[in-house]
Amino acid sequence: MNNRTIRAILEKIEQAGRILVVSHSSPDGDAIASTLALANALREMGRDVVAFNADPVPQPLQFLPGAETMVHDLAGIASFDLGFLLDAGELRRAEAPLDEICRTLINIDHHPYSESFGEINYVDEKASATGALIYRLLKAGGYTISPEVALCIYTAILSDTGSFRYSNADPEAFRIAAEMVEQGAINPWDVAGGLYESQDEKRLRLLALSLATLYVSPCGSFASLTLTDEMMHRTGAGHEHTDGFVNYPRSIRGVEVAILFRQIGPEVYKVGFRSKGRVDVGALARQLGGGGHHNAAGAEVQGSLEDVRGLVFSRLHIGSAAD
Numbered sequence: 001m002n003n004r005t006i007r008a009i010l011e012k013i014e015q016a017g018r019i020l021v022v023s024h025s026s027p028d029g030d031a032i033a034s035t036l037a038l039a040n041a042l043r044e045m046g047r048d049v050v051a052f053n054a055d056p057v058p059q060p061l062q063f064l065p066g067a068e069t070m071v072h073d074l075a076g077i078a079s080f081d082l083g084f085l086l087d088a089g090e091l092r093r094a095e096a097p098l099d100e101i102c103r104t105l106i107n108i109d110h111h112p113y114s115e116s117f118g119e120i121n122y123v124d125e126k127a128s129a130t131g132a133l134i135y136r137l138l139k140a141g142g143y144t145i146s147p148e149v150a151l152c153i154y155t156a157i158l159s160d161t162g163s164f165r166y167s168n169a170d171p172e173a174f175r176i177a178a179e180m181v182e183q184g185a186i187n188p189w190d191v192a193g194g195l196y197e198s199q200d201e202k203r204l205r206l207l208a209l210s211l212a213t214l215y216v217s218p219c220g221s222f223a224s225l226t227l228t229d230e231m232m233h234r235t236g237a238g239h240e241h242t243d244g245f246v247n248y249p250r251s252i253r254g255v256e257v258a259i260l261f262r263q264i265g266p267e268v269y270k271v272g273f274r275s276k277g278r279v280d281v282g283a284l285a286r287q288l289g290g291g292g293h294h295n296a297a298g299a300e301v302q303g304s305l306e307d308v309r310g311l312v313f314s315r316l317h318i319g320s321a322a323d
Helices: 002-015 029-044 130-140 148-159 173-180 188-196 200-211 229-235 280-288 305-322
Strands: 017-025 047-052 080-085 103-107 120-123 222-228 259-265 266-275 296-302
Touching: 002 080, 002 103, 002 120, 002 130, 017 029, 029 047, 029 080, 029 148, 103 130, 130 148, 130 280, 130 305, 148 173, 148 188, 173 280, 200 222, 200 229, 222 305, 259 305, 266 280, 266 305, 280 296, 280 305
Parallel strands: 017 047, 017 080, 080 103, 103 120, 222 259
Antiparallel strands: 259 266, 266 296
């Protein structure tokens, strides 16, 4: 099926003149790097390409080639022959009327339960990252991967596998990363430095406030951090500075599930989940109206912080008991 799907996508690219490449809002490393990998490759093929995200490129990812070309407002931009929505899972996460401005829309994703909103849906939940799917597509099309595109693909996979620490770091992820490095254009330390060693001071100050909220359940199987609007205002940080915060409670010995409660509005919280593998947090997130993977998922929940925490913790107690 995938080979047929890839051939169908390549045919659409061949027929298209103007192309839009988009990923989900509040983008992570895979979202931005996959967008730029595909957009840069298509430009090298001679296509007229617009890369879009509803939110700014996070500072640690601004070293990626083409990051400066990404737009954040589609108002006044004409329609497109072809549109790609990457790594999103749901059409609404693009925060743009893609189905209205794109003659053909293609969904490329590795999230389970990804919506079939595209005319073509290339979804493989076993893939380590959406960047791996972009790699497969480009290789199948006979494209010679340039150093700029290689850097984006490598970064997408490095980011979404947690520097090859997560369970999705499969043999394909290592093979693709090795091939990108073997080209000689990628210095792994430079990429790691860009991602992890160039933080804004305000991010660390926000992390300090968040760590002060650390909660570990009496059973020791789950733990959480909280971020409020007041903390964001106090430090001057934005949501782009919160990436990776949820991994701190997950690093505690014995914790199976980590949760980050991040306020995004009056009595509205974005709840991020990370699991070490025993608990399917994707299923939990879907119960709350969200979605994601077995080990990484999220949902938006309305209510006071006390009510949201109570709801989530009660579901985790049920899950722990059932487990």
